[in-house]
Amino acid sequence: MERFLGKKIYGQKVAIEGQELKHLKVKRIKAGELLEVLTQEGWFLCKFEGFQKDLGICQIVERIEYTPRFPTITLYQCTPVHLKTMEDVIVGVSQAGAHRLVPVISERSFRDKKTILEKLPRWEKLSLESLKQCGRREPLIVDHPVELSKLETTSDLNLVLDNYQEGLKIKDLRLEGVKSISLVVGPEGGFSSKEVQMLKDKGFIALRLEPYTYRLEAASLVAVAILTNLV
């Protein structure tokens, strides 16, 4: 079934507008067809009624319930110096099932918090677009940036992808009963050894990927995907 992003709900109706309206037209959706529409209030199964001025009008048939996936994975991604790489990270880990992405400021990361904040709307939009492609029920949450030194072990399992190729193999993790995972991934140049030590001292478990050195965007995708597929 085709999936669209809706805006406001008016009683038993949802309006589709803007870019999504164009998609509706490109895909030649006809009156009477069933669609899935995501609004800020959740997913709805809808019947398409037709166009009214610059809106596509959908009749709500029913709310679509879903159970969130466990464990929830929060990716603490040190912001790539090539900011554009964050877009690949978002598309990748959205497919792989991460719950939340937090841009992190570290020694070798992109460091201007103001610019990161300006990028958030674009990154949130990408997260929504990716949701339609990969079939998620809830968008990957893109959060506000934080400093690496502020990270704490707040999840059941707290991991750092060690770019010094030390630490546990990912298959040796015990995931039974784990409801939440934090995963910290470095920027293009990796963490400094001081940073890795700081995270280990705080209780983050160092983890390594086999067999070679991954590019940043592949590393976070692969790490999240392995965690999701090992559960």
Add this chain to the structure above:
Amino acid sequence: MERFLGKKIYGQKVAIEGQELKHLKVKRIKAGELLEVLTQEGWFLCKFEGFQKDLGICQIVERIEYTPRFPTITLYQCTPVHLKTMEDVIVGVSQAGAHRLVPVISERSFRDKKTILEKLPRWEKLSLESLKQCGRREPLIVDHPVELSKLETTSDLNLVLDNYQEGLKIKDLRLEGVKSISLVVGPEGGFSSKEVQMLKDKGFIALRLEPYTYRLEAASLVAVAILTNLV
């Protein structure tokens, strides 16, 4: 240590030329520095001697021996209709440790064998460039295209990534003692159900990735990476 691609070996020397010579200059490699150089005869630890006309001359110190990784993974990748996507696949599965990539012609794949053959030199070049980044010892082999109907179960473990989300979870595979894996991945539109059935009838085991629908280039990267990291 910096790594370069060499061409011919002259006695105890290797010459670096062309694009690689430019890299040598950009990275300001100085006479006396140690380098790793890949030639068609394998890897060599070399001492850089200096420039001679349009060549960078390296003295061979010793051959670098390495043990190939097991299991070897051959990715039978149905050729993406957007041929450019194959480049992402190559870079991805090279990092993830695939041994060989075979472009496959299937119902919904790119189907012009002649054009694929013309692309092979470019794809082999990408494989070599990726090797330098990810630290592999041997390049991902990019092979000649084959028809999907010609595939046989020639490995210890023969898998097809099922786009109908059926089949085993990847964590439920038994990998002990497996020395070779074939993995078949569909094109952008996936396999037809007839094609999946044909592969199953031949003995390929259907496999699925959790939790969402991956884009082609992410699917092959993630599948190869999980196999490599589960061993």
